[in-house]
Amino acid sequence: MRLLSTFILILILGISCTTPKESADLIVINAIVHTVDTVNENAEAFAIKDGKFIGVGTTASVQEAYEAPEVIDMTGKTILPGLIDGHCHFYGLGLNMQIVDLVGTQSFQEVLDRLAAFAKANPEAAALRGRGWDQNDWETKEFPTKKELDALYPNTPVVLERVDGHAYLVNQKALDMAGIDNDTQVTGGEIVKVDGQITGVLVDNPQTLIDAVMPEVTRQQAVNALMQAQQACFSYGLTTVNDAGLNKETLDLIQELQDKGDLKMRMYAMVSNSPKNLDYYLDKGIVKTDRLNIRSVKVYADGALGSRGATLKSPYSDKDGHFGAMVTPVNEINNLAQRIAKAGYQMNTHAIGDSANVVVLRAYEKVLKDQQDPRWKVEHAQVISQEDFERFSPKILPSVQPTHATSDMYWAEDRLGATRVKGAYAFKDLLNESGLVVLGTDFPVEQVSPFYTFYAAVARKDLKQYPEGGYQMENALSRAETLKGMTYWAAYSNFEEEEKGSISPGKFADFVVMDQDIMTVAEDQIPNLTVSATYLNGELVYENQE
Numbered sequence: 001m002r003l004l005s006t007f008i009l010i011l012i013l014g015i016s017c018t019t020p021k022e023s024a025d026l027i028v029i030n031a032i033v034h035t036v037d038t039v040n041e042n043a044e045a046f047a048i049k050d051g052k053f054i055g056v057g058t059t060a061s062v063q064e065a066y067e068a069p070e071v072i073d074m075t076g077k078t079i080l081p082g083l084i085d086g087h088c089h090f091y092g093l094g095l096n097m098q099i100v101d102l103v104g105t106q107s108f109q110e111v112l113d114r115l116a117a118f119a120k121a122n123p124e125a126a127a128l129r130g131r132g133w134d135q136n137d138w139e140t141k142e143f144p145t146k147k148e149l150d151a152l153y154p155n156t157p158v159v160l161e162r163v164d165g166h167a168y169l170v171n172q173k174a175l176d177m178a179g180i181d182n183d184t185q186v187t188g189g190e191i192v193k194v195d196g197q198i199t200g201v202l203v204d205n206p207q208t209l210i211d212a213v214m215p216e217v218t219r220q221q222a223v224n225a226l227m228q229a230q231q232a233c234f235s236y237g238l239t240t241v242n243d244a245g246l247n248k249e250t251l252d253l254i255q256e257l258q259d260k261g262d263l264k265m266r267m268y269a270m271v272s273n274s275p276k277n278l279d280y281y282l283d284k285g286i287v288k289t290d291r292l293n294i295r296s297v298k299v300y301a302d303g304a305l306g307s308r309g310a311t312l313k314s315p316y317s318d319k320d321g322h323f324g325a326m327v328t329p330v331n332e333i334n335n336l337a338q339r340i341a342k343a344g345y346q347m348n349t350h351a352i353g354d355s356a357n358v359v360v361l362r363a364y365e366k367v368l369k370d371q372q373d374p375r376w377k378v379e380h381a382q383v384i385s386q387e388d389f390e391r392f393s394p395k396i397l398p399s400v401q402p403t404h405a406t407s408d409m410y411w412a413e414d415r416l417g418a419t420r421v422k423g424a425y426a427f428k429d430l431l432n433e434s435g436l437v438v439l440g441t442d443f444p445v446e447q448v449s450p451f452y453t454f455y456a457a458v459a460r461k462d463l464k465q466y467p468e469g470g471y472q473m474e475n476a477l478s479r480a481e482t483l484k485g486m487t488y489w490a491a492y493s494n495f496e497e498e499e500k501g502s503i504s505p506g507k508f509a510d511f512v513v514m515d516q517d518i519m520t521v522a523e524d525q526i527p528n529l530t531v532s533a534t535y536l537n538g539e540l541v542y543e544n545q546e
Contacts, residue, residue, distance in 0.1 A: 021064075021065060021066055021067040022047075022054070022055075022065060022066050022067075023049070023066070023067060023068070024047040024048060024049045024054060024055075024066040024067065024068040025048055025049050025050070025068055025069070025070070025538060026047070026048040026068050026070050026071075026072070026509075026538050027045065027046075027047045027048075027062060027063065027066055027067075027068045027070070027071045027072070028045055028046055028047075028048075028071075028072045028074060028079070029044065029045040029059040029062065029063065029071060029072070029073055029074065030044060030045070030059050030073050030074050030075055030076060031043075031044060031045065031074035031076070031077055031078065031079045031513075032044070032076065032077070032078045032079065032517055033045070033046065033056070033078075033079045033503060034078070034079070034080050034081075034483065034503075034518075034519060035056060035081070035502055035503040035504065036080075036081050036483060036484060036487045036488045036501065036502040036503070037056070037502040037503060037504045039504075040056055040057070040504075043056050043057055043058070043503070044057070044058045044059045044062075045057060045058060045059040045061075045062035045063070046062060046503060047062055047065070047066040047068065048068075048509040048538040051508060051509055051537035051538050051539075052505075052506060052507060052508055052509055052537075052538075053503060053504060053505050053506065053507055053508075053509050054066070054505055054506075055505060056503055056504065056505060074513065077513055077514065077515075077532065078513070078514040078516065078517040078518065078519075079503070079511050079512065079513055079514070080237065080483070080487070080511065080512045080514060080518065081487045081488075081500070081501060081502050081503050081510065081511060081512070082237070082238070082239030082240065082487075082500065082508075082510025082511055082512060082534070082535075082536065083236070083237045083238050083239065083240075083450050083486050083487065083512060084238070084239070084240040084241070084242070084486060084487060084490035084491060084494075084500070084501065085233070085238050085240070085241045085242060085440045085441055085443070085450065085486075085490075086242050086399050086438035086439055086440035086485070086486075086490040086493065087242055087244050087379055087380075087399050087401060087438070087440030087441070087442055088241050088242060088243065088244065088440055088441055088442060088443045088448075089165075089243060089244060089245070089442070089443065089444060089445075090226075090229050090233070090241045090243040090265070090267065091222075091225060091226060091229065091243060091246060091250055091254075092165075092444060093225075093228075093229045093232065093233075093443055093444045093448065094224065094225025094226055094227070094228045094229035095217065095221075095225045096131050096132075096444045097225070097228050097229070097232075098221065098224065098225065098228075099118075099129040099130050099131060100114055100115055100118040100128070100129065100130030100131070100160075101114070101130070101131075101132055102114060102115075102130045102131060102132035102133040102160065102163075103131075103132030103163060103444075104132070104137075105132070105133055105134075105137070105138075106137060106138060107138050107139065108133075108135075108138065108140075108144045108148075111130075111133050111144070111160065112148055112152070114130070115128060115130060115158070115160070116152070118130070119153070119156075125156070126156075126157075126215045127156065127157045127158070127159065127174075127214055127215055128153065128156055128157070128158045128159070129158075129159045129160070129161070129214070130159075130160045130161065131160070131161035131162075131163070131165070131444065132161075132163050132444075133160060133161075133162055133163060133169070134162065134163040134164075134306065135162075136306055136410065136411050141411070143167075143169075143192060143199065143201045144169055144199075144200075144201070145169075145194070145199040145200055145201070146169065146170065146171045146172060146175075146198075146199060146200025149169070149170075149171035149172075149200065150171050150172045150173075153171055153173065154171075154172075154173065155173060156173060157170070157171065157173045157174035157177055157213075157214070158170060158171040158173070158174060159174055159210055159214065162304075162306070162307055163306070163445055164304040164306050164307060164445050165304075165445060166203060166204055166207075166303040166304040166306075166307050166309050167201060167202065167203045167204075167207075167304075167307040167309070168201070168202045168206075168207050168210055169200050169201055170200050170202065170210055171200060172200075174210055174213075174214075175198065175200070177213040178209040178210050178212065178213050179209070180198070180202075180206065180209055180210075181198070182196065182197065182198060184206075184209075186205055186206045187205065187325075187329075188204055188205035188325055188326060188327045188328070188329070189202070189203045189204030189205035189206050189207070189303065189309065189325055189327065190202075190203040190204070190206070190309075190325065191203075191206050203303060203307050203308075203309050203325075204300075204303040204307075204309050204325065204327050205327060219253070222250065222253055223253070223257065226253070226254065226257060226263055227257075227262070227263070229265075230263060230264065230265045231542075232448055233265060233448065234265070234534045234536075234541050234542035235531060235534070235542050235544075236448055236449050236450055236451070236531060237450065237512035237514075237531040237534050238265075238448075238450065238534075239265070239266060239500075239510040239512075239534065239536050240265075240266040240267070240268060240490075240491070240494075240496075240500060240510070241265060241266075241267055241268070242267075242268040242269075242270065242399075242440065242490070242494065243267055243268070243269050243270060244270050244298050244348070244350075244379060244442075245270055245271075245272040245273075245298040246269050246270065246271065246272060247271075247272050247274070247276075247277060248271075248276065248277055248280055248281070251269055251271070251292075251294060254267060254269070254292065255287075255289075255292055258289070258291045258292055263291075264291070264536055264539075264541055265291070265536075266290070266291045266292075266293075266500070266508075266510075266536070267291065267292050267293070268293045268296070268494040268496070269292065269293065269294045269296075270296045270297065270298035270348050271294060271296065271297050271298065272297075272298055273297055273298060273299045273300070273328070273336065277297075278297065278339070281294060281297075281345070282297075282339065282340070282343035282345060283343075285343075285344070286344065286345070290499075290508070293494060293495075293496065295344075295345055295346055295495065296345055296346035296347070296348050296377075297336070297340050297345055297346070297347055297348065298348050298349075298350070298379070299328055299333065299336055299347060299348070299349040299350065300327040300328055300349070300350045301326060301327060301328055301333060301349050301350055301351040301352075301356040301357075301359060301360050302324055302325065302326055302327055302350070302351060302352055302353050302355075302356035303324060303325065303327060303352065304352055305352050305353070305382065305383070305408060305412065305415055305416075306408065306411075308322060308324060308415070309324050309325060309327075309352075310324045310352035310353035310356065310382070310383065311323060311324040311325060311326050311352075311353040311355040311356040311359075312324055312353045312354055312355050312383070312416075312420075313353075313354050313355045313358075313385065314420070316415055316416075317413075317414060317415060317416055317417040317420075318414045318415055323355070324353050324355075324356075326356065326359070327350075330359050333349070333359060333360065333363050334363045334366070336363075337363040337364060337366070337367045338367055341367040341368065341371065341374070346374065346375060346376055346377070346495075347364070347376050347377075348376070348377040348378075348379050348399070349377075349378060349379060350379045350380055351378050351379065351380060351381060351382070352380050352382045352383060353382075353383050354383045354384060354385045354388070354420070354423065357378065357381060357382075357383065357384055357385075357388060358385065358388050358391075360378055361378065361388060361391040361392070361396065362391075364376050364378075364395075364396050365391065365396070368395050368396070371395070373395075374395050375395070375397055375492070375493055375495065376395065376396055376397070377396075377397045377398070377399045377438065377493060378392070378396065378397070378398055378399065379399045380399070380400065380401065380404070380442075381398040381399070381400055381430060382400075382404065382424060382425065383416065383420065383423060383424045384423045384424075384426060384429075384430075385420075385423055386422075386423055389423075389426070389429050389430070389433050390433060391433075392430055392433035392434045393433065393434060394434060394435055396434065397434050397436065397437075397438060397493050398427075398430040398431075398434055398437050398438065399437075399438040399440065399493065400425075400427055400430065400437055400438070400439065400440075401439070401440050401441055401442040401445075401446065401453070402425075402427065402439060402453050402454075402456035402457040402460075402477075403441060403442075403446040403447070403452050403453055403456045403462075404425065404442065404445075404446065405424075405425035405427075405456060405460065405471060405472075406456045406460065406461060406462040406471060407446065407462070408424075408425070409425075409462075409467075409471045409472075412424060412425075421472075422472070425471075425472065425475065426472075426475045427457060427475050427476075427477055428474065428475040428476065428477060429475060431477065431481065436484070436485070436489040436492065436493070437477070437481070437485050437489065438485060438489055438490050438493045439453055439457060439482065439485035439486050439489075439490065440453070440490075441453050449527070450486055451518070451526055451527055451528075451529045452527055453482075453486065454479075454482050454483075454486070454518065454526055455523075455526040455527045457476065457477045457481075457482040457485070458476060458477060458478070458479055458482055458523065458526070459476070459523050459524075459526070460472065460473055460475070460476050463527055465524055479518070479519050480519075483518070483519070487501045487502060488501035488502050489501075508536075508537060509535065509536075509537055509538035510535065510536050510537065511534075511535050512531055512533070512534050512535075513531070513532040513533040513534075513535075514529060514530075514531060514532060515529060515530045515531075515532050515544075516529055530544060530546075531544060532544050
């Protein structure tokens, strides 16, 4: 009897000394987890509760500390934090999915062929729109003209947007609707003419004249665009997107869809620079929910290098006397910087040419000198004079898109010359000055895939694995730097580093399951990586069925 009593006492004491496990909703084990957390850089497992990570560590330690109704054994698969696209056009991607896709066309005739197929399939269309042509990919690398469009579509407006979004090719019907003729005067862009006659190509600001007379996007088209874009982004592991330029009406719709639970994508929204938008948001203040963050303004300093709209300090090497043009005048940029800083918003300015970049950098320096942590961004920071790199700092951050380098490298030196091109696409130099680089795609200008971004940053090659040895490899980033640029550094630039950007306790449970380890896979296989699953708030939002 005494032995039995002793045994029961030992059993009771053993039970009472066992630490109870903490309750979780989901436990993930046996994975290669790249946390991007400096305290716990690599892990095997984590636990999630109420949409957030609550524990990260080894499989044994997590299973010892937590219990959950669902445990997923990843059997050695790789997991990354939810990826962040630091500069894209999410809504624009969705809209583009509803018009003629001209990306990759190898000639103007191919543009016409795709347009004809779309017109045949959409006979009731009030206007024909397309995007993606790039004359630099054609044998004849000159801007096309409207001649064929006028003959084929005399009564239907046609608007074909260049791949960078900074030039239109339109037909005479569209010009007539917009009231554009040989006497029309513009600033901040160009109505391209040959022998004094309009060709149909409009660069930068004149595009707005066309936009004003095109049929408005319906609510249903806008909803479809957002939902289609979300599906595409989730399939690539993107859980946050920085949309570079949205109007109030679209932002209202985004918030409505997020509130209903239909649109799950997290968005860092840059408000488009217009009087209406600024009057509303700068007075209203920062708008912040778990899925939407509105606290920045997108401004265009200049145009794009491919359409020779980027503003350079010296003339284009392939066009005598041409410097590009400021889309937003210098004095207006200075005034905007003061107004945006006073409102406590972030200013994110598109700057491609070295002249545009120094204008923006000087404006930033002037208003930020007494601010502690503004994190203002230069979007693209594409061509920088050697003397201007030092103007970047922890206060002024570069937001760059690596695939621009590998798309432009075939003709960038023609535009810039052998000396000036050395200051272009200089991601490592920018990192050294600011301490971080924000990485994005600029889709739909480039492809949505963040793995193309990763490859272009690390290997400095395009998808044809050109050039051998990489393009200007002195400015390549390491794999660790690249992953940070797509996660933690991007979150930091959005003032969101406490809630996302790494797999850390207390942060949103956004993560991506990969088919291979992006940190160790052969370099030339990086573009071929695929996402097995994407989770947001611990919820499965995408699963690869192949």
